[in-house]
Amino acid sequence: MDPSQATPVPDESASAPPPSGDIELLIQATLNEKNAPEILEFKQDVVDRLQGALSAQEEYVEALESDMCQELRRMVLSLENKRVRYLLKLYHRTRLQKIEKFAASIVADEQYQDRLSESEMQYCRDYFVLLGRHFHGMVLDHLPDDFRPLVKLTKLSTHDDLILRPKLNTHVFVKAVDNCGSVLLNEDLVLDVTQNDLFIMRYEPMAHLVRTGQVVLI
Amino acid sequence: MSAFGKRGVELLKEVVNHEPDMLPSYNEELVRLVFSEIDEHYVQAQRVLSAVNCNQQSQQEGEEEDTGEQAEGGGLQDKPADAVAMVIHYESIARNKRLLLSYIAQRVERLKNVRWQHRELPESVAEACSPQELEFYHKYDQLLTKHMSKHEGIGHDLTLDILPPGDNFVAVRVVRDAGMQLFSSGPLGLHEGACLRLPADEAQPFLISGVLKLDNRKEFI
Numbered sequence: 001m002d003p004s005q006a007t008p009v010p011d012e013s014a015s016a017p018p019p020s021g022d023i024e025l026l027i028q029a030t031l032n033e034k035n036a037p038e039i040l041e042f043k044q045d046v047v048d049r050l051q052g053a054l055s056a057q058e059e060y061v062e063a064l065e066s067d068m069c070q071e072l073r074r075m076v077l078s079l080e081n082k083r084v085r086y087l088l089k090l091y092h093r094t095r096l097q098k099i100e101k102f103a104a105s106i107v108a109d110e111q112y113q114d115r116l117s118e119s120e121m122q123y124c125r126d127y128f129v130l131l132g133r134h135f136h137g138m139v140l141d142h143l144p145d146d147f148r149p150l151v152k153l154t155k156l157s158t159h160d161d162l163i164l165r166p167k168l169n170t171h172v173f174v175k176a177v178d179n180c181g182s183v184l185l186n187e188d189l190v191l192d193v194t195q196n197d198l199f200i201m202r203y204e205p206m207a208h209l210v211r212t213g214q215v216v217l218i
Numbered sequence: 219m220s221a222f223g224k225r226g227v228e229l230l231k232e233v234v235n236h237e238p239d240m241l242p243s244y245n246e247e248l249v250r251l252v253f254s255e256i257d258e259h260y261v262q263a264q265r266v267l268s269a270v271n272c273n274q275q276s277q278q279e280g281e282e283e284d285t286g287e288q289a290e291g292g293g294l295q296d297k298p299a300d301a302v303a304m305v306i307h308y309e310s311i312a313r314n315k316r317l318l319l320s321y322i323a324q325r326v327e328r329l330k331n332v333r334w335q336h337r338e339l340p341e342s343v344a345e346a347c348s349p350q351e352l353e354f355y356h357k358y359d360q361l362l363t364k365h366m367s368k369h370e371g372i373g374h375d376l377t378l379d380i381l382p383p384g385d386n387f388v389a390v391r392v393v394r395d396a397g398m399q400l401f402s403s404g405p406l407g408l409h410e411g412a413c414l415r416l417p418a419d420e421a422q423p424f425l426i427s428g429v430l431k432l433d434n435r436k437e438f439i
Binding site for chain 1: 253256257260308311312315316318319322323326330348350351354357358361365370371372373374376378379382383386418419
């Protein structure tokens with residue numbers, strides 16, 4: 001790129017550039033969400049901050065549109081906007097797909113409900129009801145009485161055996177960003193996790209460290 | 219009823235083996251046959267049960283027993299053949315239930331994909347649906363639209379921007395006439411065969427609906 005053209009780019013003080021730390025955080029959250037078998041906590045504050053910064057910068061880019069001298073600057077900033085918007089959408093979409101997949105187990109388990117944002121929880125409930133009605137209308141209402149429950153195979157089942165639950169013992173790629181001390185793998189096996197260590201291991205022993213952000217899934 | 223659950227397996231195979239992006243038409247006939255198989259199993263199971271109960275009652279007349287439940291267990295234990303028959307019938311119904319639910323769930327997944335990829339229901343898919351599935355589609359459409367709306371939801375259309383953004387502009391070719399459309403640069407006629415350079419985000423809806431196609435030939439860029 002011609003350096004003389006690029007000069008206006010570094011000066012971004014007039015606009016409101018999205019705080020780059022938040023972008024990193026959201027990228028990490030999206031990666032974690034993509035790789036973890038269960039639904040993770042919704043990063044409300046990061047999403048809110050980025051959303052705010054994005055709207056501000058979108059307005060700023062729009063204001064630049066009339067000024068032809070600022071064309072390059074406008075293009076660079078609008079590309080940045082697109083990337084942030086893509087990231088936000090990717091994050092929302094990844095979560096939504098998981099929520100649909102595990103809707104039944106989320107509705108049944110309060111521990112998961114706390115991890116969803118308000119609108120996600122609403123969506124989850126509505127989706128579960130919709131799917132339940134559909135299954136009843138198409139199949140369950142035509143079955144003998146003993147076999148009608150939605151979440152159980154028969155009325156005699158001792159637990160909800162038709163609910164799809166996240167498989168917490170699947171293996172994931174883990175990277176430690178912090179010294180986490182020892183992690184208990186099972187009764188007699190302990191793993192020392194130090195910074196920058198890489199593991200391929202079961203998700204479950206690491207779940208609490210993913211939640212605190214001491215390790216990340218890659 | 220020679221092969222238990224075979225029809226259900228056929229049903230599921232039909233949808234699983236179909237092209238991933240397409241929805242095979244709803245096989246009402248086969249679903250009905252599976253339901254009748256289930257009913258038959260249930261009737262048979264009831265018959266076995268009532269025969270056992272009958273025997274018990276005649277036994278009970280002779281000797282005193284504690285409770286009905288224990289007596290029932292005792293009745294089936296005395297006759298392993300009946301107990302096995304009951305288990306087979308119940309397992310067959312359970313298996314058929316699972317197969318039917320999987321069939322419907324597979325179709326639901328495909329219907330949802332249609333909503334994410336095409337935004338509106340193509341004629342060919344609508345014809346393949348049962349009336350209830352159409353209703354499900356429309357309800358799901360409403361639910362998703364509401365979740366993505368500005369006022370009640372997150373304010374992003376998640377069905378767009380599936381791929382990470384590349385250039386600001388893309389070269390496209392019009393493959394289906396769409397008349398005059400308004401772009402940020404002004405109104406533009408989309409006539410079949412025309413090669414254009416459009417802002418990527420504005421071209422995207424037309425790319426999804428099949429009006430435009432990405433033009434990768436370098437000489438036109």
